[in-house]
Amino acid sequence: MIICVCRRVSDRDIEHHARQGCTSLDELQMETGLGTCCGRCTDCATEVLARSQRTVMCHLHVEGKEMALT
Ligand code: FES
Numbered sequence: 368m369i370i371c372v373c374r375r376v377s378d379r380d381i382e383h384h385a386r387q388g389c390t391s392l393d394e395l396q397m398e399t400g401l402g403t404c405c406g407r408c409t410d411c412a413t414e415v416l417a418r419s420q421r422t423v424m425c426h427l428h429v430e431g432k433e434m435a436l437t
Contacts, residue, residue, distance in 0.1 A: 370401070370408050370411050370412050370415055371399070371400075371401040371402060371404075371408040371412065372408070373403075373404035373405055373408070374399060374400040374401050374402075374403065374404065376399045376400070376401040376408075376412070378415050380399060381395065381399075381401075381412060381415045381416055381419055382415070382419040382422070384398050384399065384416075385416055385419035385420050385422075385423055386419075386423055389416070390420065391416075392409060392412060392413050392416065395412060395416060
């Protein structure tokens with residue numbers, strides 16, 4: 368699903384960046400350009416990023432690693 372229409376950034380793009388260690392909307396904006404045009408997508412993008420980070424944390428726990436995303 369497209370989250371940012373202006374920059375064509377999808378929820379899968381956001382999940383990918385979360386897996387790569389992106390932890391904030393600012394980082395996401397730097398990586399993708401998301402939210403830098405009309406800005407209407409930032410609330411939704413923040414929610415998707417938070418959900419993606421929780422998913423990454425769950426995977427790390429399942430793998431028994433003691434890493435934390437900060
Ligand atoms: S929809 Fe993301 S900047 Fe316009």
